[in-house]
Amino acid sequence: MVEMWNIAIQTHADEEAEVCAVPQFKINTEEKWGIGWKYSLKCLNCGYISPVVKLYKEITTGKRGRKAAAVNINLQAGLLDMPLGKSRTRLLQADLDIPPPAESGMSKLSNYVSSKTTDLNNESMRTKVEEVKNDKICGFG
Numbered sequence: 001m002v003e004m005w006n007i008a009i010q011t012h013a014d015e016e017a018e019v020c021a022v023p024q025f026k027i028n029t030e031e032k033w034g035i036g037w038k039y040s041l042k043c044l045n046c047g048y049i050s051p052v053v054k055l056y057k058e059i060t061t062g063k064r065g066r067k068a069a070a071v072n073i074n075l076q077a078g079l080l081d082m083p084l085g086k087s088r089t090r091l092l093q094a095d096l097d098i099p100p101p102a103e104s105g106m107s108k109l110s111n112y113v114s115s116k117t118t119d120l121n122n123e124s125m126r127t128k129v130e131e132v133k134n135d136k137i138c139g140f141g
């Protein structure tokens with residue numbers, strides 16, 4: 001959020017300093033990406049519109065299309081460890097006046113996070129089995 005304001009103030013100063021000394025910003029556009037947002041600001045004095053700034057970090061998942069927002073992956077990772085499904089999570093967010101993410105997007109990320117978690121667990125188990133085998137060989141051999 002702070003980065004967005006700094007970008008808007010700096011680019012406004014670079015482009016409009018001669019015509020508008022003191023900007024007065026309001027939100028120009030806002031776009032939801034799951035529970036992440038991106039915004040642009042508009043100066044009410046001179047009409048300057050800032051670049052669109054993402055208020056989330058992106059993660060490359062290797063999937064086609066738009067990059068995933070880290071907050072959305074974190075949400076799914078957190079939900080794996082809770083007795084709360086997608087529908088209840090969306091209802092909870094709506095009750096809290098937080099626009100809920102699309103259920104289809106949540107499903108895709110849930111599948112991605114579940115797959116990655118399974119891979120991690122398999123790798124962890126493989127490592128432990130190797131350690132036990134090595135202990136047997138060294139301990140009883």
Ligand SMILES: [Zn+2]
Nearest residue numbers: 020023043046
């Ligand atoms: Zn201005």
